[in-house]
Amino acid sequence: MKLVTAIIQPHRTDEVRAALEAAGVKGVTVSEAAGYGRQKGHTEVYRGAEYTVDLVPKTRLEVLVDDADAATVTEAIVSAAQTGKIGDGKVWTVPVDDVARVRTGEHGADAL
Amino acid sequence: MDSGNIAWLLTSASLVLLMTPGLAFFYGGMSRGKSVLNMMMMSFGAMAVGVLAWITFGFSISAGDTMGDIIGNPMYDFGLIDTLEGGDAMAIISAGFGATFAIITVALISGSVADRMKFGSWLLFAFLWVILVYAPVSHWVWGDGFAALLGPDGPWFGSLPGPYDFAGGTVVHINAGVAGLVMALLLGVRKGFGKEPMRPHNLPFVMLGAALLWFGWFGFNAGSAFAADGFAATAWVNTTVATGIAILGWILVEKIRDGKATSLGAASGVVAGLVAITPACASLDPIGAAIVGFLAGALSALAVGLKYKFGYDDSLDVVGVHLVSGLWGTLAIGLLANGTINGDAGLFYGGGITLFGVQAAAAGVTIVYSAIATLIIGLLIKYTIGLRVSEEVEVSGIDLAEHGETAYEEAK
Numbered sequence: 253m254k255l256v257t258a259i260i261q262p263h264r265t266d267e268v269r270a271a272l273e274a275a276g277v278k279g280v281t282v283s284e285a286a287g288y289g290r291q292k293g294h295t296e297v298y299r300g301a302e303y304t305v306d307l308v309p310k311t312r313l314e315v316l317v318d319d320a321d322a323a324t325v326t327e328a329i330v331s332a333a334q335t336g337k338i339g340d341g342k343v344w345t346v347p348v349d350d351v352a353r354v355r356t357g358e359h360g361a362d363a364l
Numbered sequence: 365m366d367s368g369n370i371a372w373l374l375t376s377a378s379l380v381l382l383m384t385p386g387l388a389f390f391y392g393g394m395s396r397g398k399s400v401l402n403m404m405m406m407s408f409g410a411m412a413v414g415v416l417a418w419i420t421f422g423f424s425i426s427a428g429d430t431m432g433d434i435i436g437n438p439m440y441d442f443g444l445i446d447t448l449e450g451g452d453a454m455a456i457i458s459a460g461f462g463a464t465f466a467i468i469t470v471a472l473i474s475g476s477v478a479d480r481m482k483f484g485s486w487l488l489f490a491f492l493w494v495i496l497v498y499a500p501v502s503h504w505v506w507g508d509g510f511a512a513l514l515g516p517d518g519p520w521f522g523s524l525p526g527p528y529d530f531a532g533g534t535v536v537h538i539n540a541g542v543a544g545l546v547m548a549l550l551l552g553v554r555k556g557f558g559k560e561p562m563r564p565h566n567l568p569f570v571m572l573g574a575a576l577l578w579f580g581w582f583g584f585n586a587g588s589a590f591a592a593d594g595f596a597a598t599a600w601v602n603t604t605v606a607t608g609i610a611i612l613g614w615i616l617v618e619k620i621r622d623g624k625a626t627s628l629g630a631a632s633g634v635v636a637g638l639v640a641i642t643p644a645c646a647s648l649d650p651i652g653a654a655i656v657g658f659l660a661g662a663l664s665a666l667a668v669g670l671k672y673k674f675g676y677d678d679s680l681d682v683v684g685v686h687l688v689s690g691l692w693g694t695l696a697i698g699l700l701a702n703g704t705i706n707g708d709a710g711l712f713y714g715g716g717i718t719l720f721g722v723q724a725a726a727a728g729v730t731i732v733y734s735a736i737a738t739l740i741i742g743l744l745i746k747y748t749i750g751l752r753v754s755e756e757v758e759v760s761g762i763d764l765a766e767h768g769e770t771a772y773e774e775a776k
Contacts, residue, residue: 298626
């Protein structure tokens with residue numbers, strides 16, 4: 253099993269969710285995140301005073317998938333989240349030792 | 365009994381009272397999330413001690429029989445009992461109308477002391493300031509019936525033209541602006557001032573506050589006619605014209621200087637325009653009001669940067685907005701007063717330069733008195749119960765330490 257984590261532009265969240273559904277993904281966890289990459293922060297001006305905002309808002313998605321589906325899911329996220337502009341985000345995959353479904357106590361692939 | 369005038373003054377007093385909770389939103393939105401409740405509580409606190417100050421000695425010092433052309437007799441009407449027993453509706457609601465002015469004026473000062481003043485000290489300050497600063501200055505400008513000391517044909521300026529202050533450019537805005545500067549200097553800068561970002565935490569609150577202030581301001585300016593008459597209608601029109609165009613003045617400066625027209629700028633422009641037209645709303649024609657409004661927005665937009673240059677932490681720009689635009693509106697009467705609508709004409713309307721000089725003198729008297737009297741009150745509190753919260757409280761947020769509450773689950 254794999255955990256696919258994506259950091260994307262918040263305004264692409266709905267498109268990515270739809271793409272995941274189309275790719276057959278049954279569940280996803282979405283959270284608000286903040287950070288920066290090559291895009292860096294931005295400046296805001298309030299009554300003439302300039303403030304540098306280092307961390308920009310992002311959306312974090314986490315999906316647990318079968319090993320075989322990891323590449324497809326990653327592609328689905330990338331193509332749905334892409335705008336071509338700096339700050340589009342990143343997607344990475346890590347191996348997962350075990351998964352348990354809380355309701356039934358099932359383990360492993362059955363719990364996905 | 366003129367029920368039309370009484371009805372209008374009852375309405376106006378209610379409108380002016382609404383300005384103070386409006387100010388709570390205007391200031392509250394501009395403050396940080398960890399101190400928004402304290403910011404709003406300073407306005408509500410001003411309502412609490414403002415009425416107490418007014419019914420004890422404030423009203424008497426403001427409206428009582430003059431003692432030596434300086435202050436009204438402080439024992440003139442303790443508790444407003446004589447006024448209410450007299451049964452004259454106009455006199456009664458005029459006393460109430462005065463209370464609403466005292467409250468908003470002292471509440472304005474709270475913008476200078478954001479995030480760092482002990483709440484108890486603020487309440488004591490507001491109580492003393494209404495009695496010792498607001499009430500005497502309002503006595504000079506509006507007191508003692510029609511022979512106001514600092515008004516046209518009053519004992520201070522005799523037969524010279526003016527000075528004119530229809531709704532409180534001197535009494536309210538210059539007065540509060542100077543007091544704000546003094547308190548900002550006495551309190552010192554907030555930790556991180558000029559280094560850390562202290563961005564407004566809720567701009568929609570700021571815009572809501574500006575809207576409530578504008579609406580309430582109709583009572584402030586048009587109500588200052590003390591009648592439902594031509595002056596009230598003139599004041600209403602000029603107030604609307606100047607305020608609308610002040611938005612343009614502020615956001616135009618921003619667009620040129622910073623690249624974007626901001627919502628905070630628009631809300632601030634509203635207040636700058638309202639401030640500047642306050643003294644002048646019955647003296648100008650709408651073209652004059654438009655000029656006053658535009659320059660008020662532009663001047664205040666430029667003036668809010670001064671605190672960084674000079675290093676005083678006038679946190680929410682009471683000086684940049686109220687002192688600067690209050691001064692501009694008061695002086696503008698000397699330049700742009702229409703002359704046909706009310707009183708003497710300004711320099712550009714065929715009057716001489718004298719009116720401008722008299723307006724400047726009236727502003728100067730207010731500045732000097734407000735600075736000295738506020739300094740004395742501030743020092744008195746500083747060396748007795750103290751003005752400022754500890755650094756620890758300031759960093760963790762004044763809301764929790766002073767009020768035992770937080771506005772949001774996670775406030776920065």
